Amino acid sequence: MNILVLGSGGREHTFTYKIAQSNLCDKLFVAPGNAGTATIATNIPIGVTDFFAIKELVVKENIEMVVVGPEDPLVQGISDFFAGDPDLKEVVVIGPSKEGAQLEGSKEYAKEFLFRHNIPTAAYQSFTAETVEQGKQFLETLSAPYVLKADGLAAGKGVLILKDLEEAKNELENMLTNKKFGAASEKVVIEEFLEGIELSVFVLTDGKSYVTLPTAKDYKRIGEGDIGLNTGGMGAISPVPFADEIFMTKIEEQIIKPTVNGLSKENIDYKGFIFIGLIKVGNDPKVIEYNVRMGDPETEAVLPRVKTDLVSLFQHVGNQTLDQAKLEIDNRSATTVMTVSGGYPEAYEKGKEITGINSISDSIVFHAGTKLEGDKVVTNGGRVIAVTSFDSDFREALKKSYQNIEKLHFDKMYYRKDLGFDL
Numbered sequence: 001m002n003i004l005v006l007g008s009g010g011r012e013h014t015f016t017y018k019i020a021q022s023n024l025c026d027k028l029f030v031a032p033g034n035a036g037t038a039t040i041a042t043n044i045p046i047g048v049t050d051f052f053a054i055k056e057l058v059v060k061e062n063i064e065m066v067v068v069g070p071e072d073p074l075v076q077g078i079s080d081f082f083a084g085d086p087d088l089k090e091v092v093v094i095g096p097s098k099e100g101a102q103l104e105g106s107k108e109y110a111k112e113f114l115f116r117h118n119i120p121t122a123a124y125q126s127f128t129a130e131t132v133e134q135g136k137q138f139l140e141t142l143s144a145p146y147v148l149k150a151d152g153l154a155a156g157k158g159v160l161i162l163k164d165l166e167e168a169k170n171e172l173e174n175m176l177t178n179k180k181f182g183a184a185s186e187k188v189v190i191e192e193f194l195e196g197i198e199l200s201v202f203v204l205t206d207g208k209s210y211v212t213l214p215t216a217k218d219y220k221r222i223g224e225g226d227i228g229l230n231t232g233g234m235g236a237i238s239p240v241p242f243a244d245e246i247f248m249t250k251i252e253e254q255i256i257k258p259t260v261n262g263l264s265k266e267n268i269d270y271k272g273f274i275f276i277g278l279i280k281v282g283n284d285p286k287v288i289e290y291n292v293r294m295g296d297p298e299t300e301a302v303l304p305r306v307k308t309d310l311v312s313l314f315q316h317v318g319n320q321t322l323d324q325a326k327l328e329i330d331n332r333s334a335t336t337v338m339t340v341s342g343g344y345p346e347a348y349e350k351g352k353e354i355t356g357i358n359s360i361s362d363s364i365v366f367h368a369g370t371k372l373e374g375d376k377v378v379t380n381g382g383r384v385i386a387v388t389s390f391d392s393d394f395r396e397a398l399k400k401s402y403q404n405i406e407k408l409h410f411d412k413m414y415y416r417k418d419l420g421f422d423l
Contacts, residue, residue, distance in 0.1 A: 008037075027061065035367050055088060096268070107126075114287055172188060199280065214306070272293070333392065363404040379410055
């Protein structure tokens, strides 16, 4: 079959890399793609939310499956667009309906869903510009640190964790009345702070049954020791060493099953990935957030560990026969280290030539923010290239990633050298 992957980052390069290995895939397209996807698929310069241009491509190239990488097209309803179009309704779309995508599109929606289905999470209240004073009063009832979350999509940067009450009140006002995160912060969720260690669990569901993919831990802050500004992610480790069998059973019983059953009970059409951001508080898991797609850079550590043909898994999702699928996982650890442009996550320059990619061995290179200029690969984003390595232990795998990153060069390249410091 002919397959289209939507997106241009490291996550989408990883999907492309796995799909290209499948005998079930004839022609593979990526829109818009990057310099990495260009080596194994056909890049098409179409935006991920240009649904009509996507339709034209799907019809013209007889594409039978669309794998949606980022959240934007899902929240804007690409699955519904396909389902409602007679020319497209037979195409398998890996990604939930617009309603299902609200689990990521609205923090308040997600919180209400969690409470409805008795899934463990932090206490919360939400506020708008009209209720900013009540929000400040609610902050006074909590103890530090204070968690403020923009309700809408803010590209992974709409969460503030503040130690000072006055600063929290000022930032609440900044988000609601000064629109710090634009439309995303027209509503703000204030949450109690949960103390513990975080991890991510990834589930693929057909709306009735599910398979649980490997766990991962990502590192969001730009600075070593987890300090500084939030980024889209500086690296990831899979599996998470502390997520033992007992803890995973709790996650399955208390979180995964009630989530999938809740979607089914509420008749929410959901065929795709659920990314559950969790925190281990004592010995118990609690949900911090849902995302409705795979994470980035976690995908670059998680998917390479999946030995099962990814396209066959996606076919099971489309046919709602995922309960018949056999998931085979590589038992080794995988680690991903992300190189970023100087200045990221604030202002950075693009168009810097990248050298040394072809000298990397015993690791997998995933392009994130790159493009081709003639025969040169140049930077085209804040996060540029991810290097993923395998070994029996995550520390050994990290060593390989770091050794290989030293072969990469572009102007003002930066990466964190302390991944796994908290494990």
